[in-house]
Structure formats: C-alpha cells, structure tokens
Amino acid sequence: MIMSDIKEMSLKYNLHSWSAQKAINPTVVTKAEGIYFWDEDGNQYYDMSSQLVNSNLGHGNKAIVEAIKDQADKIPFIGPGYALDVRSEAAKAIVEASGLEDSKVFFTNAGAESNENAIKIAKQYTDRWKIFSMYRCYHGSSAGAGMLTGEPRKFINEPGAPGFIKYDGPYAYRAPKACKFKTEEDISAFYLELLENQIQYEGPHQIAAIFIETVVGSNGILIPPKGYLEGIRALCDTYGILMVCDEVMAGWYRTGSCFAWQQFNVKPDLVTFAKGSTCGYVPLGGVIVSKKIAESFDHEKMWCGLTYSAHPIGCAAAVATLKEYKRLHIEDNVAAQGKVLGELLANLQAKHACIGESRQIGLFSAIELVKSKETKEPLVAFNYDPDGLMNKIIGMLKAEGFATYSHENMIIIAPPLIITEEELRTAMKMLDKVLDSVDNMIQ
Structure with missing residues (x-):
C-alpha cells in the first residue's frame, strides 16, 4: 500500500480520539524500535511520552x-x-x-x-x-x-x-x-x-x-x-x-x-x-x-x-x-536517568521565561508554560486554546524529532524507561531549542 493511501484511508474510515476530525493530520508510522519511531518520510522521532505513557520498555521488546x-x-x-x-x-x-x-x-x-x-x-x-x-x-x-x-x-x-x-x-x-x-x-x-x-x-x-x-x-x-x-x-x-x-x-x-x-x-x-x-x-x-x-x-x-x-x-x-x-534493571535506570532529567529540567526552568514550574519524579515529568513567571498566568487558559498554541508548540517539537503531547498548558516528558543518558540529553536539547521560540512568543 502506498503510504499516502494509508493516511487517506485513516481519515476516511477512522474516528480519531479527542479530535475534530477535519483538524488532524495523523503521522503515518512505518517502524518503531527502542525509544524511537519513524514516519513514512524516514524521519526519526524520540518517543518522549512513551506514546501515552505506556510504552515503558520501548518498542520491539x-x-x-x-x-x-x-x-x-x-x-x-x-x-x-x-x-x-x-x-x-x-x-x-x-x-x-x-x-x-x-x-x-x-x-x-x-x-x-x-x-x-x-x-x-x-x-x-x-x-x-x-x-x-x-x-x-x-x-x-x-x-x-x-x-x-x-x-x-x-x-x-x-x-x-x-x-x-x-x-x-x-x-x-x-x-x-x-x-x-x-x-x-x-x-x-x-x-x-x-x-x-x-x-x-x-x-x-x-x-x-x-x-x-x-x-x-x-x-x-x-x-x-x-x-x-x-x-x-x-x-x-x-x-x-x-x-x-x-x-x-x-x-x-x-x-x-x-x-x-x-x-x-x-x-x-x-x-x-x-x-x-x-x-x-x-x-x-x-x-x-x-x-x-x-x-x-x-x-x-x-x-x-x-x-x-x-x-x-x-x-x-x-x-x-x-x-x-x-x-533490564529498570528500577536502577529510572533512578539514574531520573536524576539526569531532574537536573536538565531545573536548568531549563532557570533559563526559560516561559516555564513557570517543572515537576518530576523518576521519568515522569511536566513543564508548565506561562506568559509570566511573576503572575503565573498560564500560556493558555484552562480548557481554552482557540488559537491552537499548544498544538503549534507540540508540532514544533515534533519537527525537531521530539514526540510528546500536551494537556492544557503542560508539556509531558515521560520517555521509555530504557532510555540512556546520551539519548535523554540529546532529546532535551530539542526541547530547549523549541522553548527558545516559546520565550519569544511571550515577549
């Protein structure tokens, strides 16, 4: 089957969850292994939310x-x-x-x-x-x-x-x-x-x-x-x-x-x-x-x-x-990489004006985006994002190869528990780059 046909059929026959159907553009996935998956154009993505925080051991175990x-x-x-x-x-x-x-x-x-x-x-x-x-x-x-x-x-x-x-x-x-x-x-x-x-x-x-x-x-x-x-x-x-x-x-x-x-x-x-x-x-x-x-x-x-x-x-x-x-000694890896993740998040929070607070335990974390650290005003209002700003930010991350999801003004970072320190640091540099752009949005 031609890849473009897969997307066309998906939009024609599938109802996609939590979405207005005419507003979505689903990625056609062709391969998944470890902490990565690939689309029909060969682009590689770091699976930084473990899909829906369930692919704990990554793909292809x-x-x-x-x-x-x-x-x-x-x-x-x-x-x-x-x-x-x-x-x-x-x-x-x-x-x-x-x-x-x-x-x-x-x-x-x-x-x-x-x-x-x-x-x-x-x-x-x-x-x-x-x-x-x-x-x-x-x-x-x-x-x-x-x-x-x-x-x-x-x-x-x-x-x-x-x-x-x-x-x-x-x-x-x-x-x-x-x-x-x-x-x-x-x-x-x-x-x-x-x-x-x-x-x-x-x-x-x-x-x-x-x-x-x-x-x-x-x-x-x-x-x-x-x-x-x-x-x-x-x-x-x-x-x-x-x-x-x-x-x-x-x-x-x-x-x-x-x-x-x-x-x-x-x-x-x-x-x-x-x-x-x-x-x-x-x-x-x-x-x-x-x-x-x-x-x-x-x-x-x-x-x-x-x-x-x-x-x-x-x-x-x-x-x-x-x-x-x-x-796979997952408990040990979560302890080790969780410490790295905590340090990286603390650095991002100190650097970026758009991060009101980051919260992390193990390999389970989120950053809360705000318009102002002083007022704590959320980047998007509770259950109200008429301009699709968070979707835009998630799209920018995906374009860098960092796949995750958002909820209200939160970005979730919860990678597979098999992630290495090198992989984690590489992925978080992608997040850092996109947050530079978010900082510019709120100035």
Whole structure:
C-alpha cells in the first residue's frame, strides 16, 4: 500500500480520539524500535511520552513479542472462568510486585475498566454510594471512570450517575493567593483539612472510597507533598472509607518504584493498573484487591465480569513484561536517568521565561508554560486554546524529532524507561531549542 493511501484511508474510515476530525493530520508510522519511531518520510522521532505513557520498555521488546506469539500458538483465548497457567502466573507476579500480602487481582482490559470495576468493588464492599475523586485528575472516559475524572474530559459524561464528589488536591503552584506555605507539610495540612471538611459535609457513612492518582499524570505531574497520602490513609481509616490508588500511569516503575504509592508510608485498599503492565503490546489492566476486601467475596458474589478478563495473551505479555523490568534493571535506570532529567529540567526552568514550574519524579515529568513567571498566568487558559498554541508548540517539537503531547498548558516528558543518558540529553536539547521560540512568543 502506498503510504499516502494509508493516511487517506485513516481519515476516511477512522474516528480519531479527542479530535475534530477535519483538524488532524495523523503521522503515518512505518517502524518503531527502542525509544524511537519513524514516519513514512524516514524521519526519526524520540518517543518522549512513551506514546501515552505506556510504552515503558520501548518498542520491539523481543521477550514480550515472543511471549505473545507463544501464547497465541498455545491457547489464544479461553473464557475467564477457567484456570490457566499464565493467568495464575500473571496474578501472582503482580501481587508479589505490589507487596500487598494475600491480595488478589481482578483483570480488566484497560485503565478505565480498572477504575470502573474498582468503583463497583468499593460500593459493594462498603454498601455506600458516594465516591470522592480529585479535580485535575484523569481516570478514564467511560461512564463511571469519566465521572471520576476531574477535568474537562468529564463534561461529556455529565450529568451522569449521582454520588461522584470532587475535592481539591494539592497543587501548591496554583493554590489560592492567600495561602503562604512554608513547607510541604503545610501544603498537606491545608488540603487535608479541606478534604475532611468535605467528608463531613457529604456524610462519612455514605462515602465508599476516595480515589487518587498517586501521582497526577497528564494534568501536570502533581506529586503529593510530604504527609498527604498518609493523611488520606488516616482519614479513610477514621471514617471506614476505602483508599484507591490509580496507578494506571504512575505504576510499573515510571516514578522509580514498581508502584508510586510504595514511596510513601501507606498501603491502599485497592490499586488500579494498566498501561505498563504490558507496555501496550496488548491491552491489559486490573484491580489489586487487598486481603480484607478479597475475603469478603469468599461467600458473596462479586458483581464484576468481562468477556476478556484475564485474557491469556494479555497475561502472557504481563508475565514477560514483569520479567523484563527485572532483567533490564529498570528500577536502577529510572533512578539514574531520573536524576539526569531532574537536573536538565531545573536548568531549563532557570533559563526559560516561559516555564513557570517543572515537576518530576523518576521519568515522569511536566513543564508548565506561562506568559509570566511573576503572575503565573498560564500560556493558555484552562480548557481554552482557540488559537491552537499548544498544538503549534507540540508540532514544533515534533519537527525537531521530539514526540510528546500536551494537556492544557503542560508539556509531558515521560520517555521509555530504557532510555540512556546520551539519548535523554540529546532529546532535551530539542526541547530547549523549541522553548527558545516559546520565550519569544511571550515577549
């Protein structure tokens, strides 16, 4: 097939997500390997967002590919009610990686489905109906996950089912002007007081769960300040509420540890995951369910089920992926390259007038673009970019060979976890060059 025909057919027959169809010009990809992919004209791109922060081990990992092939030859599908070697192995490996003793896994196909089923599990276990989740979070776009979501992508789901309550999570850079925080603990205390007030207003006896992206992803890589997650855990324990950590994006070594919550002194009741469990080679997600909740279903039916739950090929890919994280010493590489990334981001923030703040943990980072460092005025307004300025900047980056995405006034930098220091430094020079142009735009 001629390459130009591929794009023409794509525009004719495919509906592309989150886009006005007449405004898009999709790149035709012909090859992908390691941290790179290539277009039909032979242009090479550094995959600096790991696609949608899911290609953690890059493109073309042979061990994962072979596991998929072997399972397809052996048993490509059998219903979820049957026990299968790869199902048992995948669940065991995930439970062991979590460190949540005697927990169990309910498998899904993606992050949104994981959060959908976590909602159901929380409601059934607690016999309560209200669910708390943060503003400036993304949990998926299906009916329930879309109502969990706390940013403009939720609007299409509204009014939706009742019982979804939003709370303000910590975002010190854009905290109310009257707030004068001296320490991270001050930030945590302020936002935890707001949350507890809201719990009281909504009736603790009606609240099933508090959902939180352990590290907020596309909405700006918002890292919880010291004591915040511990404070949520304490509130949940006080009021009999379940703590649910959404690790769909932050999980699987993206932040340095296997799961981001492991870097804090907490143990959640439910953990949702997807993306890096198979690095996108095939779809797979799930909910890790703590022992006390899992045991409640020993004699009571769990009202969750999916045709493709624990799909054999997905589970085979997950087993191979988790082995590859260990074989490739990914935790060590994230520690080493995360340090380099942090230094590079600090240098960029000091140099460029357009960077209000950069935030980074492991190989998970974002820069927040502003018109003025003094006023903190965003480069584009919340959910409003009529001139397509951010798309223009992303296009400029892509022209340099730096492929990523933006959300509102944020640029995401989250490369594959196999990236080397040389590759990282080369890619960040591309970002530096484009930010020179952005500085000129705001003068």
